[in-house]
Amino acid sequence: MELLKKVLSARYIIAIILTIVFSYKELTGTTSTEFITVYSMIMTFYFVAKKRGDSVEN
Structure with missing residues (x-):
């Protein structure tokens, strides 16, 4: 379920x-x-926010 949530995030789709x-x-x-x-x-x-753990979604 967590993988699906990550794949459907706007950042992931844009990347x-x-x-x-x-x-x-x-x-x-x-x-x-x-x-x-x-x-x-x-x-x-995308990668800096991911590494820092920011929760910037959509």
């Missing part, structure tokens, strides 16, 4: 979608500097 989009853009060679910056910021926030 997965952005990773899929990033991978697609890298494979097709259309990655822009702006996208890489935004992707890096979101991923950094």
Whole structure:
């Protein structure tokens, strides 16, 4: 049940979608500097908040 709760959280869904989009853009060679910056910021926030134990949901 806990795993399902984590998978359905907004942060997790956004991280997965952005990773899929990033991978697609890298494979097709259309990655822009702006996208890489935004992707890096979101991923950094996600993992730092997760490590600190913050409860930022949705």
